[in-house]
Amino acid sequence: MKKLQKKSLSFILFGILLNTPAIYCQTSNEITAYNWFDKNLGVESLEFENGPAHLNFDRAISGHNRYYISQDFIKGSIRYNDQEYFDLLLNLDTYSDELVLKPYGDQNTTKINLIKNNISSFKIGTEKFVNLKEFNSAIFRKGYYQEVPAGNNIVLYIKYYKDRKKNSNQEIDLIEFIPKHEFIILKEGKFYPANDKKEIIALFPDSKRKINDFYLTYRNLKKENIPLFTKNLLKYINN
Structure with missing residues (x-):
């Protein structure tokens, strides 16, 4: 019964989406329609129920x-x-x-x-x-x-x-x-792998000086928040 109900609602949802103006990208209307579909059917009926x-x-x-x-x-x-x-x-x-x-x-x-x-x-x-x-x-x-x-x-x-x-x-x-x-x-x-300075320099040898400068300038950030440090480092040497 749940599968039949979901299938019927899928056709309704498909009809809703055909009338949205943007066909090739996710619009706010499309996301809203999917949300309505999922919430009204109930999470127990979704594919990840098991x-x-x-x-x-x-x-x-x-x-x-x-x-x-x-x-x-x-x-x-x-x-x-x-x-x-x-x-x-x-x-x-x-x-x-x-x-x-x-x-x-x-x-x-x-x-x-x-x-x-x-x-x-x-x-x-x-x-x-x-x-x-x-x-x-x-x-x-x-x-x-x-x-x-x-x-x-x-x-x-x-x-x-x-x-x-x-x-x-x-x-x-x-x-x-x-x-x-x-x-x-x-x-x-x-x-x-990019878990230390040596591995990063090996991947970007032309940016060795920039990498060394970044490690020196932001050594406190590296201790406090190494994911943020690494994100900022990669963006710094590739932009």
Whole structure:
């Protein structure tokens, strides 16, 4: 019954989209129509309904969590089985490398780990992430990476992940999550590691002086926020 209902509504949605003035790009009307379709049908009827429940029983140290930025879910979008879904509440579990969905409805507290193999990309807020499935795990980690265009057809990919450590200095064991990062550069159709200055200079030898100057000038930023440091560095030497 759900499949028939979804199929019928798909034809209605198709008719709505045929009447939008912009055919070759996503317009605000198109996104609104997709949102109406998804919300009125209910999240349980969407293709990602079969994802497992997201469970989090962490007793973490204050200020620590397993997620990308915080435990708060942020509006975003996903491309799932070549279908776009918009205006969803999402978060990235960087400890287990899972994209988590908070279904619609204030009373529904069950969260879902979306099936990774079916996800090609997603956005959390304005930040785009892609699922790099093709990597050999002996060289690069597979999974979700933030995608950052850096100019001159250079793309920076940032892997956010966290190590888990028990802290036994309390009356009860608490968990400390330690942020880690891996940086990869796509240049001329090939992926290269870019985790230190030596690797970056090897990729951009003509910019060696600029790279050294940037490291010297922004050494405090590198200590405080290495992803932002690396984003700014790549944009600086490629623009």
